[in-house]
Amino acid sequence: MTDRSYEGPWNENPHHDSHPGYGPYPQPYPQASAPRQPSPHPGPQQWPGPQQWPGPQAYGDPQDALQHTQQWQGPTWDTQTHPQLSAAAATAETAYLPPVEAPEPAAAPAPPQPPAAAPAPPAPHGDEPAYGPATLGGTPRLTDAQRARAEGRSPIIDPGMQPAALTALLGLLLAGAAGLGTYALLVPLVVLQAVTAAGWFRLNGxxxxxxxxxxxxxxxxxxxxxxxxxxxxxxxxxxxxxLGVWVLLSLVLQLRSHADPDERMYGLMATVASAALAIVATGYLAADPDAAAIGAAAVAAAVLARALPLPTAASAVVALLAAAGMGIVVDGMTDMGAKGALLGTGAAVCALIGHRVAAYDYPSRFVHFTAGVTLPLTAAAPVVWVLGRVLG
Incomplete structure (x- = not known):
């Protein structure tokens, strides 16, 4: 024991606030205290150093000890001094709620009027999807071709003069290569088959x-x-x-697909048709070289005449006449005689069918420059082979 009085932990940290129940002495309920007077000297507040705190043995009277005990200066919560709400009073305060009025039933809507016919949408350019405007009623969107059919308009857009010029160029290359030899014909034929396969898939969306x-x-x-x-x-x-082997391969390919059954069937038909058209174009290679030259040149003339700005029926007649004339011209360079006009006319008929297929269902510009270029020549290949064997 020393003569030094007890120095408690509260005085070691001058910023510490004691809490009720945790001091060395029991603390009474909070008592009012005089307000704190402001410091007469401005500036930073100076905290006093450690003070001598008398221990419990220094006081004989508990009241004297309470005078030196740190007192709580703020309001406290005492559950015993606040009134308790009875269950009846709490129920009475919350028993009344404002009544909730049910909304009045809406009046029956008038019979709907038929919607006014929307203006015809312009033909799509480029490879943008050909869909109509978005709907708000949850109905499915219609393509431009479906909307055209619903409004009584034609969904046919002809490829135009530029694809026709490419078709004519490719046809003349086939005709010239057929006169040079089999392997020379193989070069433009491979180009025709590749573009046919790609164009058919794009034509089908x-x-x-x-x-x-x-x-x-x-x-x-x-x-x-x-x-x-x-x-x-x-x-x-x-x-x-x-062709038979490739139909089987197309079937196996689609059976391994994880798409919906409808999509798989649609893909199967597109794949089979694309392979069939590309394989059928081999007819130029299988036909007699003179027949292949006449047929390809006749298709070139027919497609150019069909692209002229004439009515559909008139341009079709002009195309057939141009094909017959081209057959006669090329016939003078071959050994087929006067049968060239008939061969050229038959090839032109199939070419016009392929031309119309490429123009169907609001095709895009990409379709015009793929299927629109190759389908006339591809569709004429079987007729060129058949008529070449019959007439030759």
Whole structure:
């Protein structure tokens, strides 16, 4: 024991505020105290150093100890000094609630009036999706072709003069290459088959479809190799055999797809049609070189005449006459005689069918420059082969 009085932990930290129940002595209820007087000297407040705190043994009277005990200067919460709300009073305060009025039933709507016919949308340019404006009633969006049919308009847009010029250029290349030899004809024929496979998928609204395009183009290459290997006499068996194998491969490819059944069926039909068209174009390679030259040149003339700014019926007649005339012109350079006009007319009829297919259903510009360029020549290939064998 020392003579030094007890120095408590509260005085070590001058910023510490004691809490009731935790001091060395029991503390009474808060008592009012005089307000704190402001310091007469401005500036930072000076805190006193450690003070001597008398211990409990220094006071004999508990009241004297309470005078030196730190007192709580703020309001406190005492559950015993606040009145308790009875259950009846609490229920009475919350028993009355304002009544909730039910909304009045709305009046029955008047019978709906038929909507006014919307103006015809312009034809799409480029590869933008051909859809009508968005709907607010939850009805499905209509394509421009469906809207055109509903409004009684034609969904046909012809490719135009630029695709026709490309078709004519490719047809003349086929005609010139056929006169040079079989392997020379193979170069423009491969281009025709590749663009046909790609254009058919885009015409059906399926893009990109790399597997289907690759499958159709591979079938065309296999058919070309088969015809070159078997010869022109066995060309029908080579072409039909390749076509049968590729139909089976297309079926297997679509069966492995995880798409919906409807989408798989639609993809199967598009793949089979694309492969069939690309393989059928091998008819130029299987036909007699003179027949191939006459047919390709006649298609070139027919498509150019069809693109002229004339009524549809008039341009079709002009196209057939131009094809017949081209057949006669090319016939003078070959050994087929006067049969060239008939061959050219037959090729032109199939070319016009392919031209109309490429113009169907509001096609895009990409369709015009793929399917619009190649379908006239591709559709004429079987007729060129058949008429070449019959007339030759």
């Amino acid at each position: 399926m893009w990109p479809a790399r597997q289907g395009i690759a499958l159709g183009f591979a079938g065309a290459l296999v058919a070309d190799v088969a015809v070159l290997s078997a010869g022109r006499e066995s060309a029908p068996a080579a072409v039909l055999g390749t």
